[in-house]
Amino acid sequence: MNATGVARVPERRGLAMVEAVDDAAGRPGRRLGGAIFAPVGEVEGRTDEIVKRIIQGISLGVLKPGEQLPTENELAAQLGVATLTVRGALAQLRERNILETRRGRVGGSFITAEPAAARAMLRERLTRLSPLEIRDIGDLRVAVSTAAVVLAARRGAISDFDHLRAAAAGLGSGLGSEAFSLAEQRLHLEIVALSQSPRLTRAEVDAQSEMSDVLALRRLAEEEMSRVAKGFRELADLISERRGLAARSWMEEHMAEENAGLLEFHRLTVREG
Amino acid sequence: MESPPSVALLTEQIGAVSIEVGQCAQRLSGLLADPESIPELLAAWSRETLERWPDLLLGAGAAIEDSSRCRLHWWQLGGNGLDVLLVDVDPGSMGYYDFTRSKWYKGPYQSHTSHLTGPYVDYLGTDRYVATMTAPILVGDDFHGVAGVDFDLSKFERRFLAASRGAAGHLALTNGEGRVIASDARGLTCGELLDDGELVSVVPTGTDEAWMLWELAD
The missing domain is CATH 3.30.450.20 (PAS domain)
Structure with missing residues (x-):
């Protein structure tokens, strides 16, 4: 916090954060847990964002039951928000029995929720999204990704293609659903970035972040993973052969399937309540 | 040239x-x-x-x-x-x-x-x-x-365009793979691949990759 007590809000650039430093050494703040405790960028809904990150962290097993969180002041400094915002988020998490606060010399906030409980909470959050919101993000991703593959096939260099083919080859059902989902999203983003367009890439990054709850929860069957992995290998070949239009058709079909799958997953989650 | x-x-x-x-x-x-x-x-x-x-x-x-x-x-x-x-x-x-x-x-x-x-x-x-x-x-x-x-x-492009203003022909600077870093030629911007041109000079960058300056037909 600065002298006026107003928290510094770091500027969000893509997936990284740029934070002003006032220390003469230009030293970044102490960071403990990677993205979960990386600075919160948006001005709106900062409390929600902190709650979401901690719940996602528990659901992924990065934050474990019994683990102690940094102090309110430490968290505020790391996240680039006011202590009051952190206090609000911790209060919400306490209310939902995700953590407990112990007083005294060995006091602090400790994680109490199991990964399964955190997943249940993510499901609850997911049901608050409307199908229209999911479809709309999906529509944007279709537009961005189909345009991007055409450009990728035109502008990609040979070394990019070698890398792309290797990354596609690494995508396999052996990864398990969660890791597969992450790897697929990363590969997708890598392909969009081959367009050499920072704006298209940023649009895909933003759309993926908005979908992060759905993507974190969705479970893929083994056959589905194999099929998608095989598809991406074909796509990597199409792009490497500079067949932009064929790559575009592939992407259009793939995204239509993915969006339908996400909508159906949302529909079932809402129905199950 | x-x-x-x-x-x-x-x-x-x-x-x-x-x-x-x-x-x-x-x-x-x-x-x-x-x-x-x-x-x-x-x-x-x-x-x-x-x-x-x-x-x-x-x-x-x-x-x-x-x-x-x-x-x-x-x-x-x-x-x-x-x-x-x-x-x-x-x-x-x-x-x-x-x-x-x-x-x-x-x-x-x-x-x-x-x-x-x-x-x-x-x-x-x-x-x-x-x-x-x-x-x-x-x-x-x-x-x-x-x-x-x-x-x-973006800064580099602006510098390049200012520098190439007096040149007789059209120029493009590319990396070793032919990806354009900056160019004053029609229809050729940063990020595209160059498919044709006449090599003007190899720019020593002090690294394992040389950049290349090309002259392009109009």
Whole structure:
């Protein structure tokens, strides 16, 4: 916090954060847990964002039951928000029995929720999204990704293609659903970035972040993973052969399937309540 | 065609930046025994370097290995001085940036020489269109990380267009793979691949990759 007590809000650039430093050494703040405790960028809904990150962290097993969180002041400094915002988020998490606060010399906030409980909470959050919101993000991703593959096939260099083919080859059902989902999203983003367009890439990054709850929860069957992995290998070949239009058709079909799958997953989650 | 003097002046600056980056890496290798001193020295170096070439560079810093970990110390010059770049180091996150697998890190690691990466969309780091120059931090034959700078390619394009203004023909500067870094030719912008042209000169960048200056038919 600065002298006026107003928290510094770091500027969000893509997936990284740029934070002003006032220390003469230009030293970044102490960071403990990677993205979960990386600075919160948006001005709106900062409390929600902190709650979401901690719940996602528990659901992924990065934050474990019994683990102690940094102090309110430490968290505020790391996240680039006011202590009051952190206090609000911790209060919400306490209310939902995700953590407990112990007083005294060995006091602090400790994680109490199991990964399964955190997943249940993510499901609850997911049901608050409307199908229209999911479809709309999906529509944007279709537009961005189909345009991007055409450009990728035109502008990609040979070394990019070698890398792309290797990354596609690494995508396999052996990864398990969660890791597969992450790897697929990363590969997708890598392909969009081959367009050499920072704006298209940023649009895909933003759309993926908005979908992060759905993507974190969705479970893929083994056959589905194999099929998608095989598809991406074909796509990597199409792009490497500079067949932009064929790559575009592939992407259009793939995204239509993915969006339908996400909508159906949302529909079932809402129905199950 | 000879390369116009103003363009030559611009390309010579790339060599000067490379010398600076190499010297920084060398200084860092002498400081590895005293890791506490590194952030302060690096921040000062980044500020000086960014202020020396404000119309070419976007960021500067280093990635240093310390036992099994690798830390990124990277800064950009903002309105109020240095801004630190924080990247996502959580492997379970979508934005996870394992920069030790990126070309700008692996290049110097494999070759033990300075390396030039890009142009590329740096969506995991600065979120800008950049080229990154990195030099290995070596102690004898042991690799301990890299020091480097990001070229801001929008700035670079503006400099190039100003420099090539008096040239007789149309020019394009590309990386070793033919990706355009800057060009004043019709329909050819930064990021495209050049398919035809006459080589004017090879630009020594002080790294394992030379950039090339081409003359294009109208």
